[in-house]
Amino acid sequence: MTLSIIPIFGIGSIEPDADLAKIINGAANTQGTPIETGDCLVITQKIVSKAENRLVKIDHQDIQGRRRLIESESIRILRTRGELVISETAHGFVCANAGIDFSNVPSGYAALLPIDSDRSAQRVRSAMRSRQGVEVAVIISDTFGRPWRAGVTDVAIGVAGIAAIIDLRGELDANGRELTVTEVAIADEIAGAGELVMGKSTSVPVAIVRGVDKSWLGEGRARDLIRPAGEDLFR
Amino acid sequence: MTLSIIPIFGIGSIEPDADLAKIINGAANTQGTPIETGDCLVITQKIVSKAENRLVKIDHQDIQGRRRLIESESIRILRTRGELVISETAHGFVCANAGIDFSNVPSGYAALLPIDSDRSAQRVRSAMRSRQGVEVAVIISDTFGRPWRAGVTDVAIGVAGIAAIIDLRGELDANGRELTVTEVAIADEIAGAGELVMGKSTSVPVAIVRGVDKSWLGEGRARDLIRPAGEDLFR
Numbered sequence: 001m002t003l004s005i006i007p008i009f010g011i012g013s014i015e016p017d018a019d020l021a022k023i024i025n026g027a028a029n030t031q032g033t034p035i036e037t038g039d040c041l042v043i044t045q046k047i048v049s050k051a052e053n054r055l056v057k058i059d060h061q062d063i064q065g066r067r068r069l070i071e072s073e074s075i076r077i078l079r080t081r082g083e084l085v086i087s088e089t090a091h092g093f094v095c096a097n098a099g100i101d102f103s104n105v106p107s108g109y110a111a112l113l114p115i116d117s118d119r120s121a122q123r124v125r126s127a128m129r130s131r132q133g134v135e136v137a138v139i140i141s142d143t144f145g146r147p148w149r150a151g152v153t154d155v156a157i158g159v160a161g162i163a164a165i166i167d168l169r170g171e172l173d174a175n176g177r178e179l180t181v182t183e184v185a186i187a188d189e190i191a192g193a194g195e196l197v198m199g200k201s202t203s204v205p206v207a208i209v210r211g212v213d214k215s216w217l218g219e220g221r222a223r224d225l226i227r228p229a230g231e232d233l234f235r
Numbered sequence: 236m237t238l239s240i241i242p243i244f245g246i247g248s249i250e251p252d253a254d255l256a257k258i259i260n261g262a263a264n265t266q267g268t269p270i271e272t273g274d275c276l277v278i279t280q281k282i283v284s285k286a287e288n289r290l291v292k293i294d295h296q297d298i299q300g301r302r303r304l305i306e307s308e309s310i311r312i313l314r315t316r317g318e319l320v321i322s323e324t325a326h327g328f329v330c331a332n333a334g335i336d337f338s339n340v341p342s343g344y345a346a347l348l349p350i351d352s353d354r355s356a357q358r359v360r361s362a363m364r365s366r367q368g369v370e371v372a373v374i375i376s377d378t379f380g381r382p383w384r385a386g387v388t389d390v391a392i393g394v395a396g397i398a399a400i401i402d403l404r405g406e407l408d409a410n411g412r413e414l415t416v417t418e419v420a421i422a423d424e425i426a427g428a429g430e431l432v433m434g435k436s437t438s439v440p441v442a443i444v445r446g447v448d449k450s451w452l453g454e455g456r457a458r459d460l461i462r463p464a465g466e467d468l469f470r
Binding site for chain 2: 001002003004005006007078079081086093094143146147148149150151152153154155164165168182183184185186188189190192193195196197199212224225226227228231232233234235
């Protein structure tokens with residue numbers, strides 16, 4: 001039942017069209033923690049965006065151009081303050097600056113979110129299976145702020161091979177009464193756990209989460225983590 | 236650098252005025268995973284509320300009385316829908332039903348949040364130090380929903396002996412430019428990681444998080460996780 005969160009070092013700089021599964025697998029082998037069937041890989045969005053060639057040229061001094069880029073990646077603006085824009089992306093994510101990274105990318109570039117981050121996760125999972133011979137779950141993580149609570153946490157923006165949400169509705173609590181709110185967003189909790197061993201300025205873009213409950217493995221997608229607008233009291 | 240999340244089984248039912256440090260320590264010893272200096276304990280709010288005698292009698296059929304109880308534990312109501320109330324508690328937490336538990340408590344009772352959950356965390360930490368001889372960090376966790384994203388995650392409502400937020404502002408990114416948003420809410424990520432080994436209907440109210448970065452240990456409080464209203468675009 002113990003969960004281990006293992007950072008993968010030595011992944012280095014990721015170039016467009018990089019074979020992430022091969023690189024991650026190699027780095028894990030090199031450091032002596034080979035990836036095993038049943039593991040869940042947490043991969044930061046940034047290296048996925050780089051591998052998928054989602055870098056765009058920008059002039060970091062051009063505030064207007066920066067704003068236009070954010071708007072072009074948004075389907076709805078919720079709030080703005082100064083340079084900060086909180087908007088909804090085409091994926092349905094509500095986050096700062098449409099999830100565009102302006103730091104930790106090559107100078108003169110910004111990194112857009114993957115076009116379909118569930119598919120990105122699925123692609124790594126398939127490659128790990130077919131070419132590395134291990135059956136893993138994959139979570140693509142990104143760093144989001146949230147209302148009311150200070151600081152940022154990592155959440156799941158892409159999911160493959162694992163449930164995004166575990167639905168315990170209807171199971172009885174310890175006193176035999178029905179539980180009411182029990183849809184646990186495990187993919188977000190796993191993404192946050194991965195972040196704990198990654199840090200922000202070090203070069204650890206992937207973590208292995210080992211020991212996840214086998215009943216969680218299976219179908220899941222980051223879409224499941226998006227609260228339908230009609231059920232959202234704050235949209 | 237590997238982080239281990241270890242569930243503590245066998246804690247059993249917690250009575251008012253229970254000695255949590257002693258009970259947790261005993262259960263960890265019994266299962267062969269003694270608590271060590273440098274560990275971070277994640278303790279679910281529910282057993283803290285029980286130990287601190289925060290149970291109140293309610294009639295589960297009395298919707299009006301339930302609503303009055305929620306309102307009495309709130310300083311501001313943000314939204315309501317049906318029986319659901321999203322409000323701000325005296326602690327500053329914005330959550331459903333003022334954090335009151337109506338399930339997984341003895342029949343005819345509800346469990347209120349600890350009056351001062353940072354102090355609750357500090358109390359366990361002090362007792363672990365003075366009576367069990369180990370220097371640990373303590374996070375009291377609770378299960379909150381959030382806007383925009385479906386499902387619930389565990390977050391920190393009490394913190395002792397560890398930073399709630401790690402501030403990386405001003406550190407340079409891998410390309411030598413300054414990072415912009417880098418206040419990482421590690422206490423929330425640790426609470427979520429703990430939840431992954433606890434489940435909701437099993438009887439695992441405590442997890443050991445082993446291997447946390449030593450630089451995180453020190454002063455911290457859940458108050459740090461509350462976004463000041465003036466900086467909050469959604470309050």
